[in-house]
Amino acid sequence: MIIDQLEKLWTSLLEFSSTFITPEWGDLVNLLPIFLLVGVVGPIVTLVVLAWFVYVVRQPRSKARFAAARRPAPLDAEGRPTYPAGEPYSPSERMVYEPGATRSDSGADLLVACPKCGLVRGAVLDTCGNCGLSFTIKPTTRSIRPAGPPPGGAAAA
Numbered sequence: 001m002i003i004d005q006l007e008k009l010w011t012s013l014l015e016f017s018s019t020f021i022t023p024e025w026g027d028l029v030n031l032l033p034i035f036l037l038v039g040v041v042g043p044i045v046t047l048v049v050l051a052w053f054v055y056v057v058r059q060p061r062s063k064a065r066f067a068a069a070r071r072p073a074p075l076d077a078e079g080r081p082t083y084p085a086g087e088p089y090s091p092s093e094r095m096v097y098e099p100g101a102t103r104s105d106s107g108a109d110l111l112v113a114c115p116k117c118g119l120v121r122g123a124v125l126d127t128c129g130n131c132g133l134s135f136t137i138k139p140t141t142r143s144i145r146p147a148g149p150p151p152g153g154a155a156a157a
């Protein structure tokens, strides 16, 4: 049997090595599964901890990015829901939706109060029918839209 021969070879190797290596070699062999466990589970645990750490470190950024995420409408002193101007909301769900949302989870049209005059209109409309203030708060376009005048504006003036 090859395995028997291997075991004999292993034993003889152990005996040979025990002549000049520490006599606790046998104990070390018994500890091999533990070393194996540490060698295999250790890196996995390290990776998990690292991933967790990266997740925790990055979390504040994502929280800041979605600061105006969907949330229950805050209640005033009399327990009535209040809806911040310029943010879409669903009065039936008493939920304030993320900027750019026009429909609730149930498919109902969201409302939005004009930040300038306070007129409530459908969130799908981007121009106020009362004061004419136009605003579309969409997270994907808000940061990349240039703040300066549109090209050609100087020529028109």
Ligand SMILES: [Zn+2]
Binding pocket: 114, 115, 116, 117, 118, 119, 128, 129, 130, 131, 132, 133
């Ligand atoms: Zn308005």
